[in-house]
Amino acid sequence: MKKKIFAVLLSTAAVLAGPVACSGGGEDKAAASYSIGTEIGINKAAMDTSVNPGDDFYAYANGNWQKTTEIPADRSSTGAFYTAFLETEKRNRELIDAIVKGPVEKGTDQARIANFYKAYIDTPSIDKAGMKPVEPDLARFAAITDKAELSKILGEEVRADVDPLNATDFNTENLFGVFVTQGLATPGEVIPYLLQGGLGMPEREYYLSPDPKMASIRTAYQAYIATLLTAAGVADADAKAKRIFDLETKIARAHASREESEDFTKSADVWTKADFAKKAPGIDWPAFFSAAQLDGADKFGAYHAKAITGLSALVASQPLEAWKDWLAFHQINSHADVLPSAIDNAHFAFYGTILSGTPEQRSRDKRAIAAVNQYLGDAVGRVYAEKYFPASAKAEVSDMVDGIKAAFAKRVQAIDWMAPETKKEALKKVETIQVGVGYPETWRDYGSYQVSADAAYANEVAGEKAEYAHQLAKIGKPFDKGEWWMTPQTVNAVNLPVQNALNFPAAILQPPFFDPKADPAYNYGAIGAVIGHEISHSFDNNGAAFDSTGALRNWWTDADLKKFEEAGKALAEQYDQYKPFPDLAVNGKLTLGENIADVAGLQAAYDAYRASLKGKEAPVIDGFTGDQRFFIAYAQTWATKMRDEALRARIATDGHAPGMYRALTVRNLDAWYKAFDVKPTDKLYLPPEKRVRVWG
Template sequence: MFKRLLTAAAVSTILVGSLGAISNNAFANSATEQASASQKVGINLAAMDTSVTPGDDFYNYANGHWQRTTEIPSDRSSTGAFLVAFNATEKHKAELIKELVNGKHPAGSDEAKIAAFYQAYVDTAAIDAAGMQPVAADLARYAAISNTQQLSTVLGSNLRADVDPLNATHYATENLFGLFVTQGLATPGEVLPYILQGGLGLPERQYYLSDDPKMVQLREQYHQYIKQLLTLAGIEDAAAKADRIFALETKIAQAHVSRADSEDFTKASVVWSRADFSSKAPGIDWNAFFNAAHLGQQQRFDAYHAGAIPALSKLVASEPLQAWQDWLVFHQINSHTDVLPSALDNAHFAFYGTTLSGTPQQRSRDKRALSALDAYLGDAVGKDYVERYFPASAKAKVSGMVDNIIQAFHDRVAALDWMAPATKKEALAKVNSLVVGVGYPDQWPDYSSYAVSTKSAYANAVAGEQYRTAQQLAKIGKPQDKHEWWMIPQIVNAVNLPVQNALNFPAGILQAPFFNANADDAYNYGAIGAVIGHEISHSFDNNGAAFDSTGAMRNWWTKADFARFAEQGEALAAQFDTYAPFPDLHVNGKLTLGENIADVAGLAAALDAYHASLNGKPAPVIDGYTGDQRFFIGFAQTWATKMRDAALRQRIATDGHAPGMYRALTVRNLDAWYKAFDVKAGDKLYLAPEKRVKIW
């Protein structure tokens, strides 16, 4: 999320699945005292390994001691600099929630809802005592299905606003289709519901279709997991039902378009009328489906996965009704195991946490409750969080840095000698009209319609999903809100919003080790400055460059200009293809291209802004490091990353972000890095000047 800085589900997977206690981590004291009593150096000297030649292995030069001495905690799939900020935020949230739970609040207030939700979630004794009773009504709905019309009604009633293809590269939903609501890719000013492919229990279609031995083994383990979960839930004939469910999901996976196609907005901008669904995608009773989804009056949709919708619809009519009923039962349980009996919750973690991600131990229930609150009442928690822990001075300083980096990006675009005047005019219009949110939104969501119980964690989860969906559906037919936030304030992440031409920098990432108000500017521009530059640059990555200043997807490039841009993108993809953490697996340069473009352009703009901040004065040398050296080291240290093998494999297979240790090597493309560390031909990371990718 830096347009996705980390990952599509950064909070729940990568960011949460990392570091241990701050006190045991080398990044805990990220700002060391400097020679000047009035400054801090910012970079973590204790994390470095200066015996390494920067030009041979810059990542380990900046992070080598940390990399060798840090252990991944047993309840994490990875560890890294992001979790320093996450752990600090989690500590603050724990303090806040404890106070709210122990206090008295007006009935129906956000604080009362937070306390009730938390109490229900952590009461595992009550959850275990309730058994499967909370989900019984949903399972009865599925058992009552007797024809395709009724099945279509159920599928429509289960549609949730649970995906985000534009801002978070999050495509996965266990429902047959996912829903997303914003301005249409090809409909400026018109807010549309997007319909996406879904229905899988494994992360992505290749898990079902690949012949890779590891993938084959994983799907065999998933098949067994389906049987295990159904058995633990007391579902009769679990083995036969598991067979039907797995066979159906394999057909669903075959119907899906590829991840590459999902990333291609030109293929996702198809607008279908209400009638198109019946004519182009027969099988589902679309009247029944859309009426149940509260979209019965909607006449236009973004068919984001237009290539998959017909095939999925056909399966609804052609596959046995019993298979669909079994599939519905499994996914209703599987997607809510954290609020169902502990045996189911533990089995779910054993597969998704340990088998898929390599994490040995599940996080404690109280910490998981904090994450659940973020998912269901995140802005309510965030409002109290920023009032207590995000000072106005931090917001002001970061806002100033944003302005400086936007100006640097503007100047870089204005100075391009290869871009035609018409293209440059459009590019500058995008830069000049960016809408930037720092810390938290100007307006907070209204949770009054979300009923929260102190007694049923399952009911709270289902009601929360329904609330979020109703909130999103309410936007249809109204003007687009360019100031809408898509991240909660306490998340350690940032995002570029292409159809809003906007950026969000939540309070959660505006703290150490990304930002230190007392640190040297070189450090802050290399750390949070690179994040800011990254998000600005997403407006001009391989996908963002397809949107104009209004958020409309249209071609504003000359043919020659886009060819030059694409050529540089191909070179960068080839560069990242060379990074191979395993003999049988390398980073997918094409899949990660948008993020890598944003890293290159963002880092360059942040460096320009840092240089401008010096106002013509030489940068001080602090602890023996020049300003540019501190800038680049600060950047590399924000990408300190250590992952379990299973998690790393999953990341490469499914995520549009390269692992952090490779993102740190973005520096290879900046001439200033070579000068700062005296990198010469013959050094392992050396790229000849003509091989260095320069984008924007």
């Protein structure tokens, strides 16, 4: 099975990762309004200068855009990230179209791209095939006669479809998900992590929350299960839907919460294979590991240790028929896009419309481009980087990275409350960060991935297995600190804590984040803040738990850690005050890591910008000072408009606060107050002692 809930649910939600990836498609009617190319860089037409910046800085920078922009019918949200995505999607379309239409040599990556696209786009053939492609899988589930066979099948279905550290992605429809990298408690040793899974809705709160809105979603989800099974020709769909839903509710009760999942320090348990039978009885673990091709692993990161125990107990205690129904549903649900249209449409009606409020499904050709990028991302990325990311852009951004690293180090050096030994390790961490700009040094080999031009379902399943084999091959091998976790055509950036590394893909190094024609104030406020954000993730509430080698260890004195935690608590309380709905506030604790990275990253970017001026003042351009352009540029990169359903889902499940609140990070920087003459009577004003400094 493959995980695709969030691809629909958070299709255009603006994120930046210490984590996280954006996904999406569709045409944005307002996208053109964010085009850049003038010297000033910032978009004056997007602003509402009638608003006092000290009262509502987001509206000041984006107010007119917010009023006039319509969310495309096939999107759950839109914004600055989506603008960059549209240009990237256009480029990808041109590249893929050329490959599909041109001659390709059999067995090459170009042939794989062409075949995958052709099969995916051919909905008449998919509809004609009906359920035949998935029937062998359903037959495997129907043939299960005991818990030993169930354990074997559960192992066969496991995929490398989660990423707790880099993307904070904990969602898989399989009972467990696998992630492979250096172990949290095994420095230098690459091991498989085992994570909780098994839910069809985004996370446990959807099943357990007393919120009436969540209760209505639960009712809709059970009805959706029945609808999907009926569309698939499964008999007794209503009764099976209830069994599946009841089982998933029990699974949800066994799960760790999202906040618990994001606390790396509580997720470093290491189990041997023998430990599983002792600590998590219920599953036939030898059968499971053999089927999951994990026999060769000696150690496992039990990332969700309590959940592993709870889920294993459910395998033993819950009726076999319920598990067989659950397996069948999730095999269909997780591949709905390559099964008959009735199934695909039902899937979108729930995940797209009910969960995200999106009225229309994206066109098939756009979804095909996204699917090719998902399964053959490096193959597309290699062509993308060669064509669209010049060496000059790589050099300019690399210089900015060096400047922002230096600015961050200078701030650390100047901290008066930090003990010398803590400061020494912090500086070492900054100095040794490996930064990847644009694209990786080595490319993925897809040689073992067989792709047909007329078998869309088989292509997806084979792609999942190819990715799983690619990840398993790393176990026991030397740890690669230079490994990339994003493709060049991804509009995002990421901090990799166990590698002490950063990735800045080529696709985010374009307007509205980076423009070589714009003045430095703009670029430092836009892409500079992104760079600073990712560097700062090494020192957020989770990143600060890793040392310069990527090992999870406490390198802080008690006094230093207390001071750092106090700053984090203050920032969490600041975000708890933001309420997009009368009954729902941003979760300051859940979003703390991202918010810390925003504050520290923006400050480092500002310092680097000022340093780039070499003691001079920037010119006033179009009525704005350099500092004003810097802060406006930052706020405009967080232009965000979301449907209510998507916004509620974002707050419930995502470690990233919505963009309109991330733009308000400026409240914590003294320079912002001076740039816009913000007064104590203004709504966003924070007294100096209430401004969260975090680092410096």
